[in-house]
Amino acid sequence: MTYIPTVAIAGLGSRGRHTYARYAEMNPDKMKITALADTNPGRVREAAETFRVSGSNCFNSAAELLAAEKLADILFICTPDSDHYYTAMTALEKKYHLLLEKPISVNPAECISIAQSAKEHGRHVVVCHVLRYTSFYAKIKEIINSGRIGEIVAIQAIENVGYYHHAHSFVRGNWRNSKETSPMILAKCCHDMDILLWLSGRHVQNIHSYGNLYYFKPEKAPESAALRCLDDCKAKDSCPYDAERIYINSTQTGVTAGNTDWPNNVVTDPVTEENLHRAIKTGPYGRCVFHCDNDVVDHQVVNLEMDNKATISFTMSAFTGTISRHLKVMGTLGEIEASMETNIVKTHVFGQEPELIDTNLNNAEISGREPRIVDTAPDHLQWSDTGHGGGDFRMMDSFLKLFTTGGEALTSVDNSVESHLACFAAEYSRTHGGISVPVKKIVELYREYKND
Numbered sequence: 001m002t003y004i005p006t007v008a009i010a011g012l013g014s015r016g017r018h019t020y021a022r023y024a025e026m027n028p029d030k031m032k033i034t035a036l037a038d039t040n041p042g043r044v045r046e047a048a049e050t051f052r053v054s055g056s057n058c059f060n061s062a063a064e065l066l067a068a069e070k071l072a073d074i075l076f077i078c079t080p081d082s083d084h085y086y087t088a089m090t091a092l093e094k095k096y097h098l099l100l101e102k103p104i105s106v107n108p109a110e111c112i113s114i115a116q117s118a119k120e121h122g123r124h125v126v127v128c129h130v131l132r133y134t135s136f137y138a139k140i141k142e143i144i145n146s147g148r149i150g151e152i153v154a155i156q157a158i159e160n161v162g163y164y165h166h167a168h169s170f171v172r173g174n175w176r177n178s179k180e181t182s183p184m185i186l187a188k189c190c191h192d193m194d195i196l197l198w199l200s201g202r203h204v205q206n207i208h209s210y211g212n213l214y215y216f217k218p219e220k221a222p223e224s225a226a227l228r229c230l231d232d233c234k235a236k237d238s239c240p241y242d243a244e245r246i247y248i249n250s251t252q253t254g255v256t257a258g259n260t261d262w263p264n265n266v267v268t269d270p271v272t273e274e275n276l277h278r279a280i281k282t283g284p285y286g287r288c289v290f291h292c293d294n295d296v297v298d299h300q301v302v303n304l305e306m307d308n309k310a311t312i313s314f315t316m317s318a319f320t321g322t323i324s325r326h327l328k329v330m331g332t333l334g335e336i337e338a339s340m341e342t343n344i345v346k347t348h349v350f351g352q353e354p355e356l357i358d359t360n361l362n363n364a365e366i367s368g369r370e371p372r373i374v375d376t377a378p379d380h381l382q383w384s385d386t387g388h389g390g391g392d393f394r395m396m397d398s399f400l401k402l403f404t405t406g407g408e409a410l411t412s413v414d415n416s417v418e419s420h421l422a423c424f425a426a427e428y429s430r431t432h433g434g435i436s437v438p439v440k441k442i443v444e445l446y447r448e449y450k451n452d
């Protein structure tokens with residue numbers, strides 16, 4: 001019989017409960033939850049009942065869980081960003097392997113310390129860079145590695161955050177204020193930095209960046225806007241950021257369209273129209289987007305110079321209709337254009353007919369599309385309907401295999417540290433007039449900057 005790894009989860013929110021514990025519910029033969037911790041007792045109670053975890057293995061915080069004897073092979077760290085460092089360092093000393101939610105830490109020196117500690121203690125630390133596990137990016141990497149488009153000279157990438165996602169997470173929600181959590185480039189775009197460095201196959205040398213909070217601030221509020229959406233706001237009808245529209249009435253995200261998942265399950269629990277109404281009447285998610293305590297940027301551009309002088313240009317914007325990523329990889333022999341909106345990857349080897357690959361489908365055809373589809377997602381990638389383009393659950397499959405059939409992790413903590421350092425360098429540049437920042441100096445620069 002195959003060994004089933006045991007798992008303790010710290011943080012039972014969107015990631016810990018609704019992603020990883022959900023995976024455990026669907027795959028009881030792949031992991032067994034043996035311990036739980038959350039500062040919200042109701043969340044611990046619910047998960048303990050669902051997964052039959054005894055009361056003695058349930059805790060009110062990650063710190064309490066780690067004060068007890070070791071209760072599992074692996075600790076999943078799904079607590080808020082600022083808590084990751086202490087939890088990860090303590091857990092490594094107790095010999096837990098870690099599935100560590102991004103960001104590794106909110107400070108570059110601490111990211112490096114966690115990687116060092118993982119090596120000292122001989123533990124796996126996999127940071128949840130879920131995009132690497134999507135069939136979309138796996139296919140792009142495969143094409144690049146095949147050499148068909150030659151050497152990579154330039155990459156252009158756009159992260160479309162999505163107007164309602166931005167309002168939910170980065171204006172009203174948990175990642176709105178960089179003093180309490182992480183700057184946008186780390187909180188959201190560490191995935192992009194990770195994937196772009198991985199696709200380029202090179203190390204980053206220098207970075208510069210511009211960006212600011214352009215729109216979600218009091219001076220941009222319509223005159224008739226109320227401080228809360230449900231307080232008889234006169235600007236409501238023409239405001240796409242209206243909380244009632246996003247959480248209740250929208251055909252895309254609203255509960256009346258049957259959505260009891262994200263983002264509504266962040267606003268209230270359980271998700272019902274009545275509970276949502278109550279939550280937006282008084283809680284943080286009903287605040288006017290022009291009158292919140294937010295400071296994170298709503299648009300940012302980052303340019304990277306790689307160690308072979310190739311370049312990468314990355315733009316993040318809140319002002320997009322969809323939540324998606326677009327990419328163009330330009331090589332000496334051809335180019336790849338791809339959009340996560342469709343999951344279609346187009347490869348144009350110069351002098352040949354372009355080819356389209358549908359990474360949504362296994363052995364399927366899309367009718368009416370020209371030119372022809374020549375391939376599909378790799379066979380071993382089977383999940384198509386789970387979070388982050390299937391990346392969440394494929395990452396879990398891959399990670400848990402480290403403890404059963406063995407194999408190589410798709411990424412190392414050192415890779416994750418490098419892409420995190422790129423984010424810190426970008427943020428340093430952005431907050432210092434867009435100067436060029438040598439990434440290897442970022443720990444030093446960051447220390448001086450924080451001591452100023």
Ligand SMILES: NC(=O)c1ccc[n+]([C@@H]2O[C@H](COP(=O)([O-])OP(=O)(O)OC[C@H]3O[C@@H](n4cnc5c(N)ncnc54)[C@H](O)[C@@H]3O)[C@@H](O)[C@H]2O)c1
Pocket residue numbers: 010011012013014015016037038039040043060061062063077078079080081083101102103128129130174187266388
């Ligand atoms: N990999 C990804 O794509 C991805 C996506 C979203 C969020 N994240 C990251 O995952 C982490 C969790 O995010 P989330 O969206 O699940 O947030 P969340 O707010 O939904 O959940 C966090 C949970 O941690 C609990 N908590 C807070 N302090 C705690 C402590 N000291 N000990 C134990 N529990 C504690 C909270 O009560 C809450 O239930 C964050 O670091 C976030 O940046 C990663």
